[in-house]
Amino acid sequence: MTSGKTVLLVDDEAGGLDARRNVLESLGYDVLIADCAYQAFALFSHRDVDLAVLDYYLPDTDGGMLAIAMRMVKPRVPLILFSTSLTVPAEAMSAVDAFVAKGESPLNLVQTISTVLGSGTANPA
Secondary structure (H helix, E strand, C coil), X not given: CCCCCXXXXXXXXXXXXXXXXXXXXXXXXXXXXECXXXXXXXXXXXXXXXXXXXXXXXXXXXXXXXHHHHHHHCCCCCEEEEECCCCCCHHHHHCCCEEEECCCCHHHHHHHHHHHHXXXXXXXX
């Protein structure tokens, strides 16, 4: 179990978002969800967030641009990019602490979150 860390999940795919939220909540995380960059940035800016998981493909911008904006507001909060694409621009990768492919096992995301929260960073793939 975790110590009640708050994770912000950002994805416009409702089914996947709900599934990831359920898994993380069952492990003791407090989870905030957003389905677009605008909503995510508002939550991130005004709530205590320990880590954010950002989908790369969002309806109003991409996860890389969102990560860059989030870094300007709270530079020490770890960010994980989560995407179906394995070819994410270098600029986006440099703005996050880790990358997890959506096609990987859900346990991979859980492990990456745990690693990033435990050590402050993970090795981007």
